[in-house]
Each structure stands twice: as C-alpha cells, then as structure tokens.
Amino acid sequence: MRKIFILEDKCSGCLNCVVACTLAHEESQFYSVASQKEPGRISVEAVYGRPIPLVCHHCEEPACVNACMSGAMQKDLETGAVSNEGNLQKCVGCWMCIMACPFGVITPKKKGSQKVAVKCDLCKDRKSPACVEACPNGAIVFMNEDDFAKHKKKMAALLV
Amino acid sequence: MTKCNLDCNTCTSSHASIQEMHSRAQELGINTTFDRYEDQQPQCKFGTEGVCCQLCSHGPCRITPKSPRAICGASADTIVARNLLRLECHGLSAYCHQFEEAIDTLRATALGKTPYEIREEGKLKELAAALGIDTNKDTKALAINVADAMLHELRKETREPLKLVEAFAPKSRIAIWKDLGIIPGGPLSELRDAMTMTMSNINTNPVSLLLTTMRLSIATGYMGLIGTTIIQDILLGNPGIGKAEADLGTLDPDTVNIVAHGHVPYVAVAVLNVIAEDEELNRLAKEAGATGIKLYGSMDTGQELLQRMNTVGKGFAGQLGNWLTQELMVATGAVDLVMMDLNCSIPGLKLAADKFHTQLVSVSHVLRMDGVDTNLDYVPEKVYEQAKELVEMAIETYKKRGTVNAVQIPRYKSEIIAGVGIESLLGVLGGSLDPLLDVIKSGSIKGITAVVGCTNNRNGHDSASLTLIKELLKKDILVITSGCVSSGAQIEGLQTLDAIKYAGPKLQEVCKVLQVPPVLNFGSCIDIGRITMAVAAIANALGVDPSQLPVAASAPEYLEQKAVADGVFALSFGLLTHLGPIPPVVGGPTVTKILTEDIEGLVGGKVNVEQDMVKAAEQIEAHIMAKREKLGI
Numbered sequence A: 001m002r003k004i005f006i007l008e009d010k011c012s013g014c015l016n017c018v019v020a021c022t023l024a025h026e027e028s029q030f031y032s033v034a035s036q037k038e039p040g041r042i043s044v045e046a047v048y049g050r051p052i053p054l055v056c057h058h059c060e061e062p063a064c065v066n067a068c069m070s071g072a073m074q075k076d077l078e079t080g081a082v083s084n085e086g087n088l089q090k091c092v093g094c095w096m097c098i099m100a101c102p103f104g105v106i107t108p109k110k111k112g113s114q115k116v117a118v119k120c121d122l123c124k125d126r127k128s129p130a131c132v133e134a135c136p137n138g139a140i141v142f143m144n145e146d147d148f149a150k151h152k153k154k155m156a157a158l159l160v
Numbered sequence B: 001m002t003k004c005n006l007d008c009n010t011c012t013s014s015h016a017s018i019q020e021m022h023s024r025a026q027e028l029g030i031n032t033t034f035d036r037y038e039d040q041q042p043q044c045k046f047g048t049e050g051v052c053c054q055l056c057s058h059g060p061c062r063i064t065p066k067s068p069r070a071i072c073g074a075s076a077d078t079i080v081a082r083n084l085l086r087l088e089c090h091g092l093s094a095y096c097h098q099f100e101e102a103i104d105t106l107r108a109t110a111l112g113k114t115p116y117e118i119r120e121e122g123k124l125k126e127l128a129a130a131l132g133i134d135t136n137k138d139t140k141a142l143a144i145n146v147a148d149a150m151l152h153e154l155r156k157e158t159r160e161p162l163k164l165v166e167a168f169a170p171k172s173r174i175a176i177w178k179d180l181g182i183i184p185g186g187p188l189s190e191l192r193d194a195m196t197m198t199m200s201n202i203n204t205n206p207v208s209l210l211l212t213t214m215r216l217s218i219a220t221g222y223m224g225l226i227g228t229t230i231i232q233d234i235l236l237g238n239p240g241i242g243k244a245e246a247d248l249g250t251l252d253p254d255t256v257n258i259v260a261h262g263h264v265p266y267v268a269v270a271v272l273n274v275i276a277e278d279e280e281l282n283r284l285a286k287e288a289g290a291t292g293i294k295l296y297g298s299m300d301t302g303q304e305l306l307q308r309m310n311t312v313g314k315g316f317a318g319q320l321g322n323w324l325t326q327e328l329m330v331a332t333g334a335v336d337l338v339m340m341d342l343n344c345s346i347p348g349l350k351l352a353a354d355k356f357h358t359q360l361v362s363v364s365h366v367l368r369m370d371g372v373d374t375n376l377d378y379v380p381e382k383v384y385e386q387a388k389e390l391v392e393m394a395i396e397t398y399k400k401r402g403t404v405n406a407v408q409i410p411r412y413k414s415e416i417i418a419g420v421g422i423e424s425l426l427g428v429l430g431g432s433l434d435p436l437l438d439v440i441k442s443g444s445i446k447g448i449t450a451v452v453g454c455t456n457n458r459n460g461h462d463s464a465s466l467t468l469i470k471e472l473l474k475k476d477i478l479v480i481t482s483g484c485v486s487s488g489a490q491i492e493g494l495q496t497l498d499a500i501k502y503a504g505p506k507l508q509e510v511c512k513v514l515q516v517p518p519v520l521n522f523g524s525c526i527d528i529g530r531i532t533m534a535v536a537a538i539a540n541a542l543g544v545d546p547s548q549l550p551v552a553a554s555a556p557e558y559l560e561q562k563a564v565a566d567g568v569f570a571l572s573f574g575l576l577t578h579l580g581p582i583p584p585v586v587g588g589p590t591v592t593k594i595l596t597e598d599i600e601g602l603v604g605g606k607v608n609v610e611q612d613m614v615k616a617a618e619q620i621e622a623h624i625m626a627k628r629e630k631l632g633i
Helices: A016-025 A063-067 A096-100 A130-134 A145-159 B016-027 B033-039 B076-110 B121-130 B139-155 B163-168 B171-180 B187-197 B206-236 B266-277 B279-287 B299-306 B323-330 B347-353 B380-398 B422-428 B434-442 B463-474 B484-491 B497-502 B505-514 B525-542 B561-572 B589-603 B613-631
Strands: A002-006 A043-047 A050-054 A107-111 A114-118 A140-144 B242-246 B256-262 B293-298 B319-321 B337-340 B359-362 B414-418 B447-453 B477-483 B519-521 B551-555 B576-579 B606-608
Touching (some): A016 A043, A063 A096, A130 A140, A140 A145, B016 B323, B076 B139, B076 B187, B076 B206, B076 B561, B076 B589, B121 B139, B121 B163, B139 B187, B139 B206, B163 B171, B171 B206, B171 B589, B206 B525, B206 B561, B206 B589, B256 B299, B256 B380, B266 B279, B266 B293, B266 B299, B266 B380, B279 B293, B279 B380, B293 B299, B293 B323, B293 B380, B299 B477, B299 B484, B299 B525, B319 B323, B323 B347, B347 B359, B359 B380, B414 B484, B414 B519, B434 B525, B447 B463, B447 B484, B447 B525, B447 B561, B463 B497, B463 B613, B477 B484, B477 B505, B477 B525, B497 B505, B551 B561, B551 B613, B561 B589, B561 B606, B576 B613, B589 B606, B606 B613
Parallel strands (some): B256 B293, B256 B337, B337 B359, B447 B551, B551 B576, B576 B606
Antiparallel strands (some): A002 A140, A107 A114, B242 B414
C-alpha cells in the first residue's frame, strides 16, 4: 500500500500541510472558518525548536482498531488504510483510540451535535493526500514502503 | 537578597520576580507572552529566514529548492533585502514621530506654555550652531528658531543633505558615506522614496536596497536618535549620576501606583510634578486610604527618568522592568494605572489588566488598544492638566484594588546607579576624557561594548543579554547599556558597585578607583544616539575613525523595527554589530554574505550573528584585540 512518509529534515514548519488537511476535510473557502470545526489530521510539533510533522502510520496491527469498542475504527484490508470514516455514526467519543495510539495522531472533532475521533484517511477521495500536495519542500511523500526505502537509500548515499 | 542559581535555560525568565509572577499568572489563568510564544511553535522558517514575500496578490511566494524565484522573478536576495528595508522604514518612521513630538514640545516650552523649561542652554546653542542659526539672541527666540529649523530638516527633500550629519558625524565617516552615496536628506522624504522603492517591482536590486537601508539608518541615527536626545536634554536636562531601585519589589502596596510605560517621558515628568505639587490630589489619595501617590517606570520612559533622578526624575519610585515584564507587573495587582505612550504596549497587557482592577490609558495619539477607551493624548500645552486627570483616575482605580484579584508583590529589588551621559561621564573623569583613554591605551580596559536594544523570549527573557554582559566583563571589557537591556541589567544588580565583582581583575581595579559600576547606564533606546556621540568623541580625541576603535555594539535580544534601524546604524557607523536572534535575511545568500563579510571593506563594520553568547563574547574580544593591535596599543 502507499502511505504517507515524512522527511523531517526538509520540514520548514510552515504548517501548509495542516491548512491543506483541514480544508480537505471541512468544506469552506477559508481556513479561519474550516479550522473552527476541523482540527487537521496532520500536526507539526516543535521539538527543541525543530518542527516535526506527525501523521498516522496506518499500522499493520493498529492499536486504535484494537481499542475501538464500537467497531468504528477499522483497517481496510484492501487499501491498508486505518480509518473510522464511513463509520462515524458508530463512534461514541470514548477516546480509547486516542489513548491507545502510540503516535498521538488521533484528534477529537465536533461533527454536528456528536463528538467523534478523527484521523488521517489518506484522502481517499483524492488522487493523493492534500498534505503531500501542499508541502513546498517535499518533506511529506506518498509512497509504498519499498519505494520509500529506495528513496531513503538514495538520499543517504548522496550524503556520503 | 538570595537569587536563583539555576541555569538560565531552566526558567521562563532570568528574573526571580518574573518567574514568581509568571507562576501566579498561570494560576490565575492569565495567558502571557511566555505562554503564547509556546502556542506559536513551530514557527514557519520561510518567515524566520525572510524568504516569504506577500506584497502582491500573486503571493505569498516562498523560495524553495523547487521554486527558487518568486512569481515575478524576484530572487531570495531581492526578497530579504526589500523586507529589511521595509523594517528599517517602520523603525525610522516611529523615530520621526518621537522626534516631531520633541520639536513640538520645544516650541511650546519656548512660548511658556508647558511645565518644562529650557534647562540646557549650551546644548540649545550647540544645536542652533549645527543648524547654521545665529545664536546671539534671546534663549526663547533661539529655541523657536531651532524648532522651526529642525522641522524643516525633518521634511526637506532627499537631495538636501542633513545638517546634523554634517555637524556631528566624524569627517572620516562622512567621506565613506559620500562615496557610497548614502548621506540622507530629510527623513520623511527618505521614507517616501524608500517605501516607493519597496513596492512590487520598483527597486529589485538587493545591493541598492541594502544601501538605501543604510542611508535610512544614518537618518535614524542623526535625527531620530541624536536629534531627539539633544532636544530631550535641552528640555529635561542632561543625565546626571543618581541612585534608584529596580524590579517589581519596588512597588509600594500602600500607595496609589501609576506606571509610565513606553518611550516618551513628557507626560511622566508632568505626573511627577503634579504628585510633588498638587495638595488636593495628595489629600484625595489619603482619603482613599493610600499613604501617597507614586510613579514607576517601565521600559524606556522609566529609563529617561532614571537618567535624571536629581532633576526632572526626582520622586521617581522605581524601574519595574522591560517589554516582557509588562503583563507581569500588572499581575502583582498593585498597579492602579498604566499610562502607555508610543510603541511597545502589547494587546496582552489588556488581557492581564482585565484580571485586575488596573486601568490602561493611552497618552499618545498614535497608540490605540482594543478594549481601551480612555485616551489622554499628549498635548504639550495641556500636559499639566492631563497629568492631573491621570492622577485623579489612578486614585479612583486605587479604590477598586484587590476587588478582582489580591495584591501579591515579589520581594525582589535591586539598587541602580544610573545617569551616565557624556557630561556626567566627564564629571566622574574630572573634566576630560583622558583618564578613560589612558586606561584603554594601557589595556586596563580592553575595550567597550554597547549592549543595547530589546528583550526577547526567543533567547529567554534577558538571559542572552545578561550572559553576554557577564562574559564581556570577565574579559575586562567595559559594558554600556541602553533600552530594555538596561532594565534587565538593573534588575540583576549589574549597575551597582557590587557588580564590580563580575569584572576581570583589571576592569575591577578601574571601577574601584573611579567608583563606577562595570555596566554603565546610558538610558533609553534613543540614547543609542548618546552612545554614538560618545564613541565619536573618543574617536576624535584619538584622531581615528570609529571603525578603528576597540569597541563593538550588540543587540543580543532585538525585537522590533526600531531596533533594526539602530542595528543598521551601528553597522553604518563602522562597528562590529552583533545581533540576536538571527535577523530574517539569512534566506538570501548574497545579502547574508554582504552583511556578515563584504560590507567590512566598505564601511568598516559588519554583522555577527553568533547565538551562543559565550562564543559571541569571545568573538567580540577577538575583534577588540585586533583593533588594538592595529592601533598599536
């Protein structure tokens, strides 16, 4: 499967990815409006002054899916994507997934009158994820693991 | 008093009082600059490195490896140089505002319409002579002529060179500036042209933009800094050595407390007059339950009063702190009224004041704040009445003290010896610069560094400036301060005789003989003008150019646009100029190389951006030693 990989050294902390993610998941012309409802499913944390983007790894054995008591969070066996999109009516907002996720990439969101957990869904309705398209530095890439491993090898070789 | 011994990276602030008040603010749910700084992380590196252009609607454009040019074709160097010039314009224009207010005050005073007087006739004559005015006339008439001439200088065309540059700049500097074509005309016309240049696609040549930035910095130096300092001295008196106290512990829990916060001292001086003279208001304060009325300082308005403790600053109750302390002085609950003038009153001040009874009042027509409806804009002719009104308001507000949140004043306070200027320095030295020149020549003092400018949370509240100062002192380098750096140094007791212990053995000896602190307070940020004049006087006495002297300038925690203008002026003046945090130009490789290397061949000074303050002090020392060697001392 293709998933989102981060090349953290290239990140400038501009938050373009967060803006693009928010606008991809909440219909509005303006970030200032959309961000009132949608938190953005990729985040950039400052660690000792360095920006570090965090996003779902769509794990093979997802802790969030195991923890979800209502069955809202599921791993799509075909695409490998871990998501509760499409099952949001099942989400009861118990936040077990938030507790279980070792990467801190699940966030609460208010959807109408209901509070639900939201996370990266790999922008399933788009050609490629919005954050990947928005990054001006190429710090976020959408690849399968073999291609990414090759890419990393090449980058490491360039440094020698 | 015992103070904290922890490493400065552990805490929010270098000051124990601020640390205590920050904890209190957090308990009370007051969001401060320290907290909002954390909320803003991470910050976009395109902005911090200066390669973001938002001027036209094709933008914002950012420079990346994938897009090395903006949509219009501008390079990273064009963008950073153009943005730098825009920052310079902002700084100069704020200085022009303060300068024009000084001119208006001088004129109104000459007409006998203000509580101020012409205190330094000699300086008035010196300024008149520089402007080519016949000084052989009545003082008041002369003051009006000077005010008219200064206003003309402020407004005249760019092609007419500034008279103050001609009169006060070292001849060797003028020659260098002439060669580069950067001797400025009237600052307001210079601003018009510079702002025009920085519009989309008018001046896109990085070198020309940098030269224009330097040209404006010279106008900043000789009009905004030196011109304003001279007029303020004429009206309020030259600085004189005096003692005072600093830190939040100076707040008196039993008095009506007014804080003068900002840069312009006129209203504060009038408030001190009213407190000293108005029996009715003092009676009202006692009736309200207070033992009296006190005026404190915050930032540069306080520094202006500290510099004149024996004259117009008499009665001044203490310096509370600098830019980063403004919300936390309010968090003591013991501040009844903050009178805010010109720049550096942050919107967060209102958020803090809302958690207390504290009233905020603008005393400048350019300052307006969301949620603040009381504005008593300074008018020279009405200032005494305005000051009375401010005191009355403070007494009324005092009655509400403790009704929202209780008073809690940190116990810390330090002594200050302030009031250094050329005249008072000559007084200490026995009437001549020679004793100072002798100790520099003999190496007892290796050199002098002016550590000036703001305070900045990016390198920790005052920790960069305090570390740099202490490192320089160890190396027998005399430090002079002005602006917010002064307040930080005062709170930590660096402007006392006790601080002599921080100096290296040779500097200790000199300070003990002269009975002066190793960190000399030159005052507010406009007093960088005073420092420049002192450096020029030393250069003149030695018969060399300022760039040849064993001196350096540093703004280790620069924050806003006026500081940018000051920094570029130090560079144009030929000094090694150390800056922290790293200015937003490093995204432009050519501009960075020019400012940190190539420019030395043109003006003698260059920018140093070492952010490790221990290493920065070593580099400043190396620079000073190289200059000494060239001078053969």
